[in-house]
Amino acid sequence: MTAELISGTQIRKEILAELAEEVRKMKAKHGRGPGLVTILVGENPASISYVTLKIKTAEELGFHEVQDSQPVDISEADLLALIDKYNNDPTIDGILVQLPIPKHIDEKKVLNAIDPDKDVDGFHPVNVGRLMIGGSEVKYPPCTPAGIQELIVRSGTETSGAEVVVVGRSNIVGKPIAMMMAQKGPGANSTVTIVHTRTKDLAAHCKRADILIVAAGVPDLVKPEWIKPGATVIDVGVNRVGVNETTGKAILKGDVDFEEAKKIAGKITPVPGGVGPMTIAMLMKNTVKSAWLRLE
């Protein structure tokens, strides 16, 4: 048996079509679409490629899109002042500072400076707190975890009472997705275990999972024999393992040995084409929500 492929590329299309319709309505009613600014500091090639994808998607949806590129040696004070400018700009609904930022700038200070009501990444402590409370308190769920939950639900995977094992405990993926799956409510109600590189017997924990979410950043970490037959496997890894000689593009690999895992899993996400495209779709969704909240 070969696992059913969960296509982020396909599901993303459905979500973007829904959002495009909302943007049309918003423009008709209020004379403007959602405004999103992406602040990019320096010239990290991976960051440039993500930001390019974000801009392209925002433009397709009819957003008012501002790309603000800053030199790698911008001072912390100047970056904070820039964020403040966008906090006070009524045409901007979402502010995203592409991470990572250079070491001489305190990332925490930067994330804390963004108005929580424009924090469409969901990284501000206020939004992290809202996520912990759950339910209607949640305003901007972080984009990658929101995309993961959407993939799980839209693939028809039962979450209520399911054993979910999350590999990785980062602030942007592991911790929030674990909390979201454990919450009360649709697409959640799961029994959640968080494991990481210091966990004893990682394999045994993974093997119990009905839903295995892997966000460790280690290529091919999860072996086929770690997967429970029929499980839903969500691979969040985006590892650049080389460069394609003919196209010059990066070769991406997930944290799961995909070719072998798909023989055992029930449903599985590919890399690329799985979680990545969903992250951007959820960013757009949060920005549309922010615009509605600001306009009405």
Ligand SMILES: Nc1nc(=O)c2c([nH]1)NC[C@@H]1CN(c3ccc(C(=O)N[C@@H](CCC(=O)O)C(=O)O)cc3)C=[N+]21
């Ligand atoms: N403030 C901030 N917010 C972020 O949301 C954020 C960030 N910083 N820093 C970096 C990570 C990473 N990230 C991805 C977005 C899209 C794909 C994506 O679309 N990936 C495609 C492949 C794209 C490619 O070829 O590189 C795929 O998996 O199919 C992946 C990863 C957002 N991030």
